[in-house]
Amino acid sequence: MNRIFIYDTTLRDGSQGEGISFSLQDKLVITLKLDDLGIDYIEGGYPLANPKDESYFKEVKSLKLRHAKIAAFGSTRRADKRVEDDKNIHALLMADTPVVAIVGKSWDFQVRNVLKVSLEENLRMVADTIAYLKAKGKEVFFDAEHFFDGYKKNQEYAVKVLQAAQESGADALVLCDTNGGSLPAEIAEIVGVVREKIKGMLSVHVHNDGDLAVANTLAAVNQGVRQVQGTINGIGERCGNADLCSIIPNLVLKMGYHCLEDGGLRKLTEVSRYVYETANLLLRSNQPFVGTSAFAHKGGLHVNAIQKDKGTYEHIPPESVGNERKILISELSGSSTILAKVEKFHLTYDSKFMKDILEEVQSLENEGYQFESAEASFELLVRKKIGRYKTFFDLEGFRVIVEKRENGLPVTEATVKIKVNKIQELSASEGAGPVNALDSALRKALERFYPSLKDMKLVDYKVRVINPRSGTAAKVRVIIESQDKENIWNTVGVSENVIEASWYALVDSIEYKLLKEQEGKTKG
Incomplete structure (x- = not known):
């Protein structure tokens, strides 16, 4: 069976993306999700970088992982340090992971202008670090940073760095397109040459600055790479990393490789959306394979x-x-x-x-409705037409007040009066704006009758002016995206009044949630 090993760096390289910050608990739960998916290696972080990553390596030992190995990330020894005295190397050993990933320079330009050491000293730094960690019983992967750029400028030296790492015992040599600017044909040609010179395990780690990270990864696999690195949803610094949510299904379904445990591929969409939610990012609807619009x-x-x-x-x-x-x-x-x-x-x-x-x-x-992005509202419409619609509450009235006070800050308050099973409920709530206040007041009124609404939240809110030539009297369309622990759904409302349009979308969202919950209980 053709086997490709998957190395996930969502928790380390992925967390370097703009606006992304995982808590310690986030990292631990994502680790469990990745392990359940069948990922082979999970890079947990850089133990010398911050206390959170240091704590992660302590806490992750308590997780009962079925399959994945945890890797700690670090760099080669400093030029002015013996490897056994280097704080970075000591932190890697204290992390006590079975796998260690070591990054080192493979581009002579970077060696001279960033590290500011001789080319020979850089080779010694690579060799000393890997040999020392291998002597400590670690599985060691060497990340040849800027490898493809280095190879294009100085092929001989870039290969020498790989050979130094291999001769020192590295278990895998990771060819990195760190700047993300290479083309698939370049990747394929260079990996093909390296494959002839290096007989050990080759890996590839590419960034997406040219929007080619997935294509470059697959090109490398075609030339003999047997480990691929990337992140869930392609998150990462600048334009991101290679997206494992595209790489894995392409490898399995199109190229015939074995990557995940049996049944793992069917969990891919769930893991993708979990990482989006945990990272507090809006999911990309047109993302291949796992996006809500992919099919x-x-x-x-x-x-x-x-x-x-x-x-x-x-x-x-x-x-x-x-x-x-x-x-x-x-x-x-x-x-x-x-x-x-x-x-x-x-x-x-x-x-x-x-x-x-x-x-x-x-x-x-x-009139301005748009059901292609509001499937939940469409289902409610169909149910109303065939008489299979049940209202869960009746509105008796709502009021929204926006008041600007002496301190200059506007305060919004919403009051909602509803009736559930002939029981009247009056609720008021303040919010960041009129829609937020209305949403809060409605939920507060309903949670007494429907406690499950506590699990539901509004994750996106879009307003579109339909007929802008009408000025401030124009109709608006409001699309609301809601989510609970299991599902994501969209609803729509249209009116000349943005509050009323929002109300229609909010009501649909809540009634759809309650309808699905009721049907689930009936089936159960």
């Missing part, structure tokens, strides 16, 4: 073809990576689109119903 179909002709044979517009089955097919509803929809959508909801229908729904969608979209 979304909108045009009527496309949907008609999909109904006949899924392979007409899908390169892989979405469930193979744990994703799902989406049929988008819009004014471009035909009867095939409506049919596919209704079948997904497991609802009964007839030809008249199909026509009514299509006309309703086209009419509402003419």
